[in-house]
Amino acid sequence: MRALEEPDQQSESLSISEKVGCGPSPYDENVAFHESPFCKKHKAPLFLPSPTEERETRDPAPPVYFPSVGLLVKYGPEVTLVEGQSLLLIRKTLSPVLPVPEMYGWCKDDGQVFIYIELMDSITFEKSWETIVEGQKVSICQQLRHMVNAWRSLKQAFSPPFIIPRLVHVCYGPNQHVQDKPSHPYRSSLPDHVLIVFTHADLHPSNIILSSRSNPHVIAIIDWHQSGW
Template sequence: MLANPSHHHRNRDVLVTINDPFHALSDSLANLTLTTITTSLPGLPTSQTQSQNKPSKPPPDSHALPTNANPRSDLVTVTPLFPPGDNVIFAHSSFFRRLYNPPTGTPELPTPAQVRDEAARLGLTITAEGSDDDARLVPFPALGLLVKFGPEERALRGNDGASAVGGGVSAAEGKAMMLLGRALPSLLSCAGSGNGLPVPVPQVFGWRRDAGTGERFVYMDMPEGEVLEERWGWMSEAEREGVCTQLRELARAWRRLRFGDVGFVGSVDNGPLQDEVFRGCRMAGALPPGPFPTSAAFHDYFVSMAVTMSQSRQLGARVGQLRYTPHHLFPSDVPVVFTHGALHPRNIIVSAGPNPRIVSILGWEQAGWYPAYWELCKARRECSRRGGRDEWESRYLPVILDVQDLSVEMCGWNVGALCQYWDYFVSLM
C-alpha cells in the first residue's frame, strides 16, 4: 500500500488566479509549458512538508538496460494527416467498390436515422445511466458494415450524486483505425514478426455527425468471428497462448510508432486525450486533457487534476476554485508510444474453430499517444472495472505487453511500482 503523497492535503486558502499555470492548456500547443514549483503547507516548515507521507520513488528494475544504451533502431516516425470535418465519407473504400451496382448506382452508407432504426429493431438501447459505456455497435451483415454511434459526450450522475462525463463516440476513433490500417503492414513486415498476421483493424468507410442530435457515427468494416471474452472459457491452454502470442506481436508493432520527433501526448488528430480516466474533468469545469508537448507536461496535468478533483469533492468546492502545483515522482523522460487504451478480451475478435487467429481489434476510442506504461495500466484497469478474468491480468497481460521489454522502454523504472503509483492518482479522480 502506497502512502498518501504529501501533496494531497486540505488547503482552503489556495484559490485559482489569473496566473494559473494550467491556464495555458486552453490556448495552443505552443503555449503548453508547465512549471513545477514545490510549495509548503501553511503553518509547517518546508522540510516537514516535503517529507511528510511522501511515497518512495518506484525502484529501478535491476534487469533493465542502462540508460545510456543505444536507442532503438526499429522505431517508426509518423506524421498523421486526416481529412477535416465532421462528415467524411471515403468513396474509394472497399464498401463502395464491392457493392457497386451500375443499374442502381453507387451504394450509400446508412443515414443516422436508418442506423437508429436498426438499433431499435435489434433492441440495442443506451446503457443505463451512470455507466460510461454509452456507444452502440449496430451490425449490417448484408452490407458487411458495422456502425458505432452515440453522443460525443453525455453528462452522467452517479448514485452518489457526483457528475461525470460519460463515454462517447468521436471521429478520433476512426482516425486511429486509419492510422494503424496504413502503418501496421509495414511495421509487421519490417520486424519480420508478422507470421502471416492480418491487419487486425477494421477498414474505416467514414464518419458523420447528426447536427440535430449531436450524435457521432463511425462506419467500419464488420469483422467475422467471435468475441474473445465469450470464447476464452472454452479455449485450451495452447489456444490461449497462441492468441496471446499474436497479441504480443501486434502490440509490439503499434508501440514502435512515434509521432514526429517530439514527445507529444494527445489524441491521434492532435487533440485532447480521449481516455475515460479524464472524462470527469470537463464536467467539473477543468481544462481539457491536452494535448501536451512532453510526457513531463502531461504528468503535471495528470497529478494536478487527480488531486484537484479529490479536494473539490472533500471541500465541496468547484474545481476552478482550487489550485494545485504539481509535485510527483513520475519520470520525466518516459517515451511516448501509440496506445490502444482498452486492451481487453471484449475488444478482440478471433476466428471460429480450433486454433483461433485474431481477426480484428475494436475499441480504439481512447487510442492516442501516451507514456509507455499507460497501455499496461489501462489494461489492468479494464480488468478491474469489468470484473473477472483475474488470470488474464495476472498471467497473460505480462506476456502480451512484455513487461521486460517495457522495463527497457522505461529506462530502468520498475513497471509494477509505477503502475501502483498510477493507480493511486486514478483513484482520486
C-alpha cells in the same frame, strides 16, 4: 439511404491520409472512402444508412448492426472521430501485422458522430476463453505481443512528443490547477521519464476478435475510441 459527400480536397493542412496515401482527409467531418472494397462491392458512390435511419433502427441502443452487408455503425455521445482516424492510420501503416476492421466513412449529424466500420462477425477472445486450450491461449498472447509492439512503434509528427488526452472526466481532468488532481496511490512507483508511445488503451479480451477455426488466431483488434499517445 444517402450518400456521404466527398470531402473538400483543397485543405492546406497535411492530413494523416496525405501522409499514408489513403485519399480523403480524415480531418473532415463527413468522409466516405470510395476506394474501399465495401464501396466497390456495393457500387460507387458509397451509400450508407443515414443517421435518421440508424436512430430508428437501434434496438435497444447503438451500435447498429447490418450483417447482410457486413456493416457496423457506431454513434452516440461517447463516439468521436478518433476511432475512425486511428483505424485508418493503423490499417494503412501496420497491416497485415496489426489486423483491424476496415473504415468505410463517418459523418456528423445533430452533434453526434456516426462511424461506419466493417462488421467483424466472429468470436471474441473473452467468449473463447473457456473452450480453447492452454497452448492456444499462449499462441494468441504471443500474437498480441507483436501487435502491441507494432502500434507502440508509431511515431508522432511532432517534436518533442506529447500526451494527447482522449477522455474528459472529473477523475482525470482537465483541472484548473495541478493540486486539484489527486495523486494516484501507485504514482510513486512509476518512472518520470519514459517514452510516449501510441496505445490502444482498452485491450480487453472482448475487443480481441479470433478466427472460428480449430486453431484460432487474432483476426482483428476492435474498439479504438480511447486510443492515442
